[in-house]
Amino acid sequence: MLPPETPDRFNEEKAAYALRGIGKPDIEAGVAAIRDTVRTLTLQPGVYRMLDARGDVLYIGKAKALKNRVTSYTQITRLPKRLQRMVSQTRSMTIVTTTTEAEALLLEAQLIKRYRPPYNVLLRDDKSFPFILVRHDHDFPRIQKHRGARKFKGRYFGPYASGGAVNRTLNAMQKLFLLRSCTDGFFNNRSRPCLLYQIKRCSAPCVGRIDEQGYAELVADAEAFLSGKGGNVQAKLAQAMEQASQAMDYELAAVFRDRLKALTFVQTAQAINGQGLEEADIFGLATQGGAMCIQAFFIRGGQNCGSHSIFPVHTNDVDEEEVMASFIAQFYEDVPPQPVILLDRKLGEAGLLEEALSSKAGRKVRIEAPQRGPKAKLIEQARRNAQEALQRRQAESTTQAKLLQGLADLFGLDSPPERIEIYDNSHIQGTHALGAMVVAGPEGFRKNAYRKFNIKNPETRPGDDFAMMREVFTRRFGALVNEDGDGEERADDHRSEWPDLVLIDGGKGQLSAARAILEEMGVDDVPLVGIAKGPHHGREGREVFHLLDGRELMLPVNDPLLFYLQRLRDEVHRFAIGAHRNKRSKAITTSSLDEVPGIGPARKKALLMHFGTAKAVKDARLEDLQRAPGVSDKVAQMVYDYFHANG
Secondary structure, rough: OOOOOOOOHHHHHHHHHHHHHHOOOOHHHHHHHHHHHOOOOOOOEEEEEEEOOOOOEEEEEEEEHHHHHHHHHHHHHHOOOOHHHHHOOOOOEEEEEEOOOHHHHHHHHHHHHHHOOOOEEEEEOOOOOOEEEEEOOOOOOEEEHHHHHOOOOOOEEOOOOOOOHHHHHHHHHHHHHHHOOOOHHHHHOOHHHHHHHOOOOOOOOHOOOOOHHHHHHHHHHHHHOOOOOOHHHHHHHHHHHHHHOOOOOHHHHHHHHHHHHHHHHHHHHHHHOOOOOOOOEEEEEEEEEEEEEEEEEEEEOOOEEEEEEEOOOOOOOOOHHHHHHHHHHHHHHOOOOOOEEEEEOOOHHHHHHHHHHHHHOOOEEEEOOOOHHHHHHHHHHHHHHHHHHHHHHHHHHHHHHHHHHHHHHHOOOOOOOOOOOEEEEEEEEEEEEEEEEEEEEEEEHHHHOEEEHHHHHHOOOOHHHHHHHHHHHHHHHHHHHHHHHHOOOOOHHHHOOOOEEEEOHHHHHHHHHHHHHHHHOOOOOOEEEEOOOOOOOOOOOOOOEEEOOOOOEOOOOHHHHHHHHHHHHHHHHHHHHHHHHHHHHHHHHOOHHHOOOOOOOOHHHHHHHHHHHHHHHHOOOHHHOOOOOOOOOOHHHHHHHHHOOOO
């Protein structure tokens, strides 16, 4: 059994498991399951997964010798309390062998990111880091911000600490190198330069104001600058300005002067005091009150690409060195490893991490923990920033806890809400209608849990907000009811979580409609509150809060709780309007060709490039369709038959 100092926590877990109907934590059963697995293991390296009675992943680990590592979990008295609890819930294991321990390390990081087990140190599931992409899939490459998988041909620079850092750099790049940022569709349909050319942010290759060779030189200069070779670009611009001045082409000389001035400004703004650092990542860790923060500095081409605060979770009772090692492995699952990684501490697994990251990067990666010199000063700066970020976060958490307790008192909740869902609808005279849900909790907005609902029911009349709400609530809470009924709720799936409080943008009518919808589904224990504008339409910040018991509440204008509720309402407005704009923009860019069976993006592009518009394709004769490049006779017949069969 568990040591006597942990009975309360153990009993709580037993009760929780009993409620879920999936068995009770039992340390003897856990040890027996592990021993059954040990019998089949060898001394090969690999990755193991601890599974509970339902098959959910509890923990993922790697080992140089699987048999030795997994056997250690049967020696209960030597395990920390956290791992004792894990063993008590374990009912089976999954094993994957690898060739080397470095391969096991990379696989472990990949699986942790996929399964997000409750006993592993985890990075928060935030958006991926942004990059700058110079696309090479066009004669005139485009420069843009990029997140996610690298599916486009081109060169990627980064990562940058935030979208704001990328936007500032892109703004400077437009001034410096005059590269286009427009989409290919916009580029192909220009007959005269756009506004960016007029304000000297683009060289207008779309209308021939620069030839392909001249534009290629600009692209090469931009890539050299982003690669840290800004000095070469600076010398080139200075020489060009001098030559234009000697030729008495003072207007051109002024253009080069402005670009040179912008380049100097960017280099000054991004300069760092790190001798010999060209491409490096710097990490410092701070701990306070049981929480941890890791501050990351990104150095690219000798320039500062910003810093980012990361707050790992599941770090209770975990050694700082283990947290840092796990963080490094997971962080570089999506981000390309840099040649130099500076840490504020030495890691026992530094050599293994170097081997794994070098294999992933295809070149040598060094992990260093310098104790003196300029690099040590940078590390100390990272550690200091981590401490300050952690202090700010804990102060915000204290304030947030007070606000949530205030919500519980105001609306008569049993306890401070852990999950608040806020709903709103967005449409223009009923078109492109959708519903939006944002989620907030003790740690602020949970953006990975946001959801939009496209209104699909043909019976929903345009502009009928009540019918839209019915569809949104039916889909959201219907899914929850079905999951509970099937007994398949996943604790790590945010869509399976029941809200502790639901806020609706609207008054009595919307609140009554929402209650009626939930009652039809047999849901009567979700607190609902409507937020309506006050007597002066909210101009004075006097929102009225409608409760299910008929009460109407108003808060003082300067009440922090009012500000918090307004912030929740404004966030769902922002998300709903943004999602609606995206939907509207997508609808504008679609064409009737999208509906033709067998017509993919490549054939659609070929037809549009040949005929100019979708209407011209629709009106074309069969012989004309057959002459289009990249379109076979069979495809031409399909397109012709589709449009003529549908009138």
